[in-house]
Amino acid sequence: MSHCVEFHGVSKSYISGHKVLDDVTLDLPDGETTAVVGESGSGKTTLLQLVNAVLVPDQGEVRVFDAPIPADLVAHRRSIGYSVQGAGLFPHMTNQENVLLLARLEGWSEQAMIERYQDLREQMGLDADVADRYPQELSGGQQQRIGLCRALMLRPRLLLLDEPFSAIDPITRVGIYERFEEVQRREGVSTLLVTHDIREAMKLARYLVIVRSGKIEQAGPSDQVRHSPATDYVATLLEKQL
Amino acid sequence: MRRSEQTWIRLTVISSILLTLSFSLPLSAAGAPVDVIRIGSKNFNESYLLSEMSAQMLEQAGYRVERKFGLGGTLICYDALRNGEIDVYAEYTGTLSQAVLNDPAAKSVAELNRRLQPLALELLPAFGFNNTYAMVIKEASASRLDMTSIADMARHPDLKVVVSHEFLEREDGWPGLAEAYGLGLDVTGIEHGLAYQALDDGVIDITDAYSTDGELKRYNLRILDDDRGFFPQYLAAPLIRSDLPEGAREVLMELAGRIDDATMQRLNSEVVFERKSFAEVANDFLVAERLAASVDTSGQAWQSLLDNTLQHLKLTGVALIGSVLVGVGASLAVFRMPTVSRALTYFCGLLQTIPSIALLALMIPVFGIGMLPAVIALFLYSLLPILRNTLTALTTIDPTLVRVAVAMGLKEGEQLRLVYLPLALPSMFAGIRTAAVISIGTATLAAFIGAGGLGDPIVTGLALNDVNLILQGALPAAGLAVLTELLFEVLERLLLPGNLRLVDQSVAR
Numbered sequence: 001m002s003h004c005v006e007f008h009g010v011s012k013s014y015i016s017g018h019k020v021l022d023d024v025t026l027d028l029p030d031g032e033t034t035a036v037v038g039e040s041g042s043g044k045t046t047l048l049q050l051v052n053a054v055l056v057p058d059q060g061e062v063r064v065f066d067a068p069i070p071a072d073l074v075a076h077r078r079s080i081g082y083s084v085q086g087a088g089l090f091p092h093m094t095n096q097e098n099v100l101l102l103a104r105l106e107g108w109s110e111q112a113m114i115e116r117y118q119d120l121r122e123q124m125g126l127d128a129d130v131a132d133r134y135p136q137e138l139s140g141g142q143q144q145r146i147g148l149c150r151a152l153m154l155r156p157r158l159l160l161l162d163e164p165f166s167a168i169d170p171i172t173r174v175g176i177y178e179r180f181e182e183v184q185r186r187e188g189v190s191t192l193l194v195t196h197d198i199r200e201a202m203k204l205a206r207y208l209v210i211v212r213s214g215k216i217e218q219a220g221p222s223d224q225v226r227h228s229p230a231t232d233y234v235a236t237l238l239e240k241q242l
Numbered sequence: 243m244r245r246s247e248q249t250w251i252r253l254t255v256i257s258s259i260l261l262t263l264s265f266s267l268p269l270s271a272a273g274a275p276v277d278v279i280r281i282g283s284k285n286f287n288e289s290y291l292l293s294e295m296s297a298q299m300l301e302q303a304g305y306r307v308e309r310k311f312g313l314g315g316t317l318i319c320y321d322a323l324r325n326g327e328i329d330v331y332a333e334y335t336g337t338l339s340q341a342v343l344n345d346p347a348a349k350s351v352a353e354l355n356r357r358l359q360p361l362a363l364e365l366l367p368a369f370g371f372n373n374t375y376a377m378v379i380k381e382a383s384a385s386r387l388d389m390t391s392i393a394d395m396a397r398h399p400d401l402k403v404v405v406s407h408e409f410l411e412r413e414d415g416w417p418g419l420a421e422a423y424g425l426g427l428d429v430t431g432i433e434h435g436l437a438y439q440a441l442d443d444g445v446i447d448i449t450d451a452y453s454t455d456g457e458l459k460r461y462n463l464r465i466l467d468d469d470r471g472f473f474p475q476y477l478a479a480p481l482i483r484s485d486l487p488e489g490a491r492e493v494l495m496e497l498a499g500r501i502d503d504a505t506m507q508r509l510n511s512e513v514v515f516e517r518k519s520f521a522e523v524a525n526d527f528l529v530a531e532r533l534a535a536s537v538d539t540s541g542q543a544w545q546s547l548l549d550n551t552l553q554h555l556k557l558t559g560v561a562l563i564g565s566v567l568v569g570v571g572a573s574l575a576v577f578r579m580p581t582v583s584r585a586l587t588y589f590c591g592l593l594q595t596i597p598s599i600a601l602l603a604l605m606i607p608v609f610g611i612g613m614l615p616a617v618i619a620l621f622l623y624s625l626l627p628i629l630r631n632t633l634t635a636l637t638t639i640d641p642t643l644v645r646v647a648v649a650m651g652l653k654e655g656e657q658l659r660l661v662y663l664p665l666a667l668p669s670m671f672a673g674i675r676t677a678a679v680i681s682i683g684t685a686t687l688a689a690f691i692g693a694g695g696l697g698d699p700i701v702t703g704l705a706l707n708d709v710n711l712i713l714q715g716a717l718p719a720a721g722l723a724v725l726t727e728l729l730f731e732v733l734e735r736l737l738l739p740g741n742l743r744l745v746d747q748s749v750a751r
Contacts, residue, residue: 049649052649074651077651092664105652
């Protein structure tokens with residue numbers, strides 16, 4: 001098993017001195033979906049932002065695909081797809097332009113961009129007429145799917161998802177889960193999903209990381225976590241939410 | 243992104259058109275050739291008339307003349323002359339000795355010239371009249387009461403003497419006069435503008451006046467002689483820079499001693515009561531005195547309206563382009579630094595609190611008079627709305643969008659160009675629009691420091707109390723403001739296609 005993301009003794013504090021992550025060591029498998037589960041304030045989003053170097057660790061090292069974070073941060077971030085809760089689409093660009101943005105900056109040909117866009121749009125089950133409309137004209141679920149298309153546009157090897165499904169109503173959510181799983185398999189992209197919802201984590205991820213107050217409670221394959229919770233906290237979490 | 247790119251291309255094209263337009267309008271000032279004589283005047287009608295006469299005579303002698311008339315007061319004229327912004331204007335001996343040189347002992351032209359010589363200034367021989375304070379009474383009453391001098395007032399303690407508020411307070415006004423002549427009359431104050439009418443209606447008997455006021459002739463008033471020489475002399479004379487070409491100096495000297503008190507009263511009266519233009523009155527006088535040939539002064543109204551409007555657009559246009567470049571540039575440079583942003587906004591707000599006329603006056607020692615200081619003042623006023631709107635827009639962009647822009651790998655420049663600027667554009671535009679409209683209004687004050695524009699007829703109209711003339715400046719200025727609003731409406735439609743207006747709606751929801 002090659003390594004997708006590794007954390008070696010990583011600590012991170014806010015300016016206020018509050019320690020968000022405390023000596024975290026992780027080794028996440030390639031080609032899989034890993035879910036990072038925790039309550040708000042547990043440090044799970046910080047963990048994600050260390051991977052695409054939006055944040056820099058105070059101590060320790062983060063490695064992505066067996067290499068340290070390179071000096072060229074722009075190239076590093078473009079090699080990693082990113083999608084957030086609420087999609088974060090740019091309201092002054094059409095949906096299609098949102099998806100095409102990075103490819104255009106990377107100098108793709110018009111044809112290559114359109115082909116890739118059509119492919120992603122169809123995989124995500126979006127209608128053709130969303131292209132020239134603006135994000136505000138779409139439903140929350142549609143916006144989230146456009147956001148996923150945007151994250152996948154450059155064919156990244158790694159996808160970072162920060163609670164992308166949280167703001168969507170439960171019925172729509174199930175549909176998107178299925179779409180996402182299918183696309184994720186087809187694209188073969190390793191995924192790091194941050195969520196507070198253990199059910200969502202169990203549904204989408206083969207590997208789980210449970211964080212609490214900046215420390216790892218348990219990390220391992222989903223089945224293993226489910227059947228043998230390592231701590232009382234994990235056991236309670238499973239009991240309450242499943 | 244194709245659309246936002248189009249937006250920027252449009253923005254670039256439009257701003258370069260504006261830039262070209264504003265600079266292709268003739269820029270004055272710098273590097274004036276020797277044979278151009280720049281004539282200033284203060285903002286009251288006698289000063290306009292004297293300067294206009296000088297201008298016409300110089301023009302007929304072959305000089306090119308720049309008229310910088312209606313400058314806002316003695317000190318502005320004097321500073322402009324000293325700084326070489328103008329070459330000549332008409333000054334009064336009493337004003338020079340008391341208000342400018344602070345040397346009340348220097349009374350004659352010769353004495354004043356001794357003081358002026360080290361300053362490289364020179365007072366030419368006086369025009370002839372003395373525009374000083376005077377006590378005036380209706381001719382009919384004067385004959386009936388047999389009054390010819392101020393001393394006679396002592397014989398008639400029942401006369402109703404009502405003087406202007408300023409005269410009542412000034413040491414060289416009523417208190418000094420009463421002491422010099424031993425007058426024990428009860429005196430009250432009145433607004434100077436109402437005194438003549440009150441005199442004419444017989445409500446009051448005696449008031450103070452300026453001895454060359456046109457009203458003296460119109461209301462048939464007699465000036466009581468100042469036997470004891472209490473009032474200082476205010477002889478009008480051309481005040482020039484010593485480096486004025488010899489030929490021009492000779493032309494100006496031809497006017498020496500040609501205008502007596504009665505003539506000046508008549509000329510002032512023609513302007514005030516017969517509504518003739520300065521150019522016309524000046525020319526009629528010069529022709530009658532065989533000092534100059536007749537010139538056609540009619541038909542200049544439209545030309546001057548056009549000139550004033552173009553000048554006004556130039557002032558506001560140049561100032562606005564400057565403030566857009568600096569305001570937006572500075573906002574982009576500092577918006578990530580909250581402390582600096584706040585300090586800058588505060589500073590611009592501070593500038594805004596300086597009254598415009600004061601700011602214009604403050605510009606003079608540094609930048610002289612004319613277009614440059616006016617443009618700089620307008621630029622400073624336009625800065626706040628543009629800066630504040632742009633900064634506010636840039637710093638209040640949805641933090642999720644900012645986080646996404648960074649995380650997805652946009653370079654700093656791309657973040658600005660593709661995310662920050664397009665999203666800030668509607669608010670930026672609103673700021674520029676506000677600045678443009680404010681500038682058009684404020685620019686009318688630029689006439690006080692010789693920058694021209696639509697303030698010119700307003701300033702002259704104020705001097706003459708001529709509503710028509712005021713409207714000739716005020717109406718086109720109001721029209722320009724409305725046109726500017728419309729222009730920005732159109733520009734906004736061109737520059738901000740549906741997508742950004744949709745943002746506004748979503749915010750409103």
